Amino acid sequence: MxxxxxxxxxxxxxxxxxxxxxxxxxxxxxxxxxxxxxxxxxxxxxxxxxxxxxxxxxxxxxxxxxxxxxxxxxxxVPGHQGDRGIDLAGLGSGPLEIVYLCPIGRCSGHQTQAAGSPPRCGISGEELRRERL
Structure with a gap:
């Protein structure tokens, strides 16, 4: 070695x-x-x-x-995302994260926690897409 x-x-x-x-x-x-x-x-x-x-x-x-x-x-490399010590969501060694995204994929808005059950878009009222990072 x-x-x-x-x-x-x-x-x-x-x-x-x-x-x-x-x-x-x-x-x-x-x-x-x-x-x-x-x-x-x-x-x-x-x-x-x-x-x-x-x-x-x-x-x-x-x-x-x-x-x-x-x-x-x-x-x-998990735990070494760049030289600034920034951990990118979903790339760390911890558990997978859930994010809620625009239901039609037109905006970059997202929520990391469900504000309601189920979380909904403030404009269309549609349920946000649940994705695992």
Whole structure:
């Protein structure tokens, strides 16, 4: 097993675990860009050679975002949604959340708790759609 003592943070370990479990998905997400594929190869090489990996993970994160993935690498790792400590609903390690959405999908309004039983749209009066995150 690789010695990750120089960058053995929970964030790094969790990101590496995600990257290893989803390596082919990440390759697809990075698209046809040879630089993206080279980043993943460099990560694998550093792991095998006991090298530091935090900087490569940061580069992979940035490359994913540049390829159009707003969450990047760290946004996919439960408990590490970005560097601001923001937990995205439904991605944490806690229980799934229920959200109530516009019944016709026209607005971005939502409720996380049912105000009434069942919650209804203030404009149409229709029952809000119940979704699990």
């Amino acid at each position: 690789a010695d990750l003592t120089s960058d053995d943070t929970r964030r790094t370990r969790d990101a590496l675990a995600y990257a290893c479990d989803h390596l082919e998905e990440l390759r697809e997400d990075l698209g046809d860009d040879p630089a993206g594929s080279a980043l993943l190869d460099r990560l694998l090489s550093r792991i095998r050679g006991n090298g530091t990996i935090a900087d490569v993970l940061d580069e992979i994160h940035a490359a994913l975002q540049a390829a159009g993935d707003a969450l990047g690498l760290y946004g996919r």
